Amino acid sequence: MSNDAYTPSAARYDHTPYRRAGRSGVLLPPISLGFWQNFGEDRDETTLRRIMQRAFDLGVTHFDLANNYGPPPGAAESHVGRILHRDFRAHRDELIISTKAGYHMWDGPYGDGGSRKYLLSSLDQSLERLGLEYVDIFYHHREDPETPLQETMGALADAVHSGRALYVGISNYSPEATRGAHQLLAERGVPLLIHQPSYSMFNRHVENGLLETVDELGVGIAAFSPLQQGLLTNRYMSGVPAGSRAHGSNGSLTERQVKDKDYQTRVRGLSEIAHERGQSLAQMALAWALRHPQVTTALVGASSIPQLEQNVQTMQNPDFTAEELERIDEFAIDGTAR
Template identity: 80%
Template sequence: MSKDAYTAAVTRYSRTPYRRVGRSGVLLPPISLGFWQNFGENRDPWQLRTIVRRAFDLGVTHFDLANNYGPPPGSAETHVGRILEQDFRAHRDELIVSTKAGYQMWEGPYGDGGSRKYLLSSLDQSLGRLGLDYVDIFYHHREDPHTPLEETMGALAHAVRSGRALYAGISNYSPEKTRQAARILADLGTPLLIHQPSYSMFNRHIENGLLETVDELGVGLAAFSPLQQGLLTNRYMYGVPSSSRAAGSSSSLSERQVKDPDYQTRVRGLSEVAHARGQSLAQLALAWALRHPQVSTALVGASSVHQLEQNIETLTNLEFTAEELATIDRFAIDGTAAR
């Protein structure tokens, strides 16, 4: 692959079974490329560029970011902006680029939360880092109990009306707040397109009402952390590799979690199911998260082209028997290895 020129694969749309987002006109690939914790300044820019190129060649048209992705915050958007400029200027209309705001980004009272001031300032900063005139989806990243929901949704609606975003989304919202947000946005003439919750075999909270809520509202779901930060891979079945996230100082995964006896029992049981299906544990976990029709896409990171390709290979085997699902339920226990 040349470092100077990129020609997109002519076969990029030949195998991907794109999914409709709720009752909208938007289609997303079942597996999308997310940039949380894996596109920071500590990564080789050329390696990142090869991952994004390969993703697009495999039909991945959705790149998911947030203002605070990195590390440090903002660096993922800077990396992706550079890649978009180098390789994807001719393909901008083939891409869905999303970003979010809701966690702390800068000092002072206006750099966090859900205020109109913070959200619109953050969006302008994100557009600058990405080198784009607009993002396709702009999310509020988390509920803010200190800001009226009307103000937060009003900011999202304004972002759409101003042309800085095409669609509005929310992330990490409860079913009740999702209904309220959708109602406010509808009144403002900006439908809620999509909700982005965490969802995996070890984090099943969306099965307690959110799936039914988005189905009723006609809103799509983008599931993040379907591999539970690597816990639903074979990476931690035989100890903690020195290069792994759990061996370091990451705030999202600890060595204690991966050494938990319940986790070890369950991950080995799930691995046996995966082996019987001819899949890796990660592929099983992705297919399982995608089994609900409400799930428009599952967001995955990738540290290498090979890892990306293995994740995309999941799409060749998405069907489950009733017996497989029953066996999975014995091991897919909500709260496993929770902090």
């Protein structure tokens, strides 16, 4: 990694319309930087460092991780930890750093799920990789029907009471489980800060009760995969480029998804509306997800600085007319390209 010193932009807070997470005291940028699938050991750490620096210069104060982000699992936290130590030690209090546990992380019966054993052990490992004394938000990454919700929420509450996390969140929870988590945490004197569901024009499940639930409870939303892993960009409108997620057998997308006729029709229709708005398709998709006041931030990955800059520019045109939303609904169909 380069040894040149990093000095943040003095204007980094001048143009970001920070948004409140529910009814908490926490403000987040509308676009946050996520590290799922793009900060693994196959990436050049100097490039990763430049992306994090540029994000902070643009007012992106929220970096989102999980224990198993990589590849391999843990690699993203290790990369970010080294970069935080190198460039951000003097700015730790200007950052919101989150991590999660809930999916498979290590072998044996204690490396997955929602048990107290797994969650607190994983948090300790994450803190070691990140080189931090605490994270700002610690999430349970998924519902675990095998573990009592009371045990899982008790572990999250103890993460706060022990000083290892300032706030807690949940991810991939149903509206009903969200209510239960909120109540159990409140009984332990810990607020549920935020919920992290997948939400995009092609994955609209949060509109079936979750938006109303978090609004009632005063919980924020951090939407992940708002670009549907690249499907809501212009990247796949002319086929499958080499090196993309849909290229090869190990990608998170498949060529079948990209070549699906319904997908191609819908993505082209959405792209035309975005062009009329003076936006890229990605920018319109992000603005569309953020149009709900319950959605505090949208998490985006970035493989390059230009990609990051384009996404952050989304908020230059965040509003939609009723006619635009009606036209978008013709193409923004839940379940597209699954």
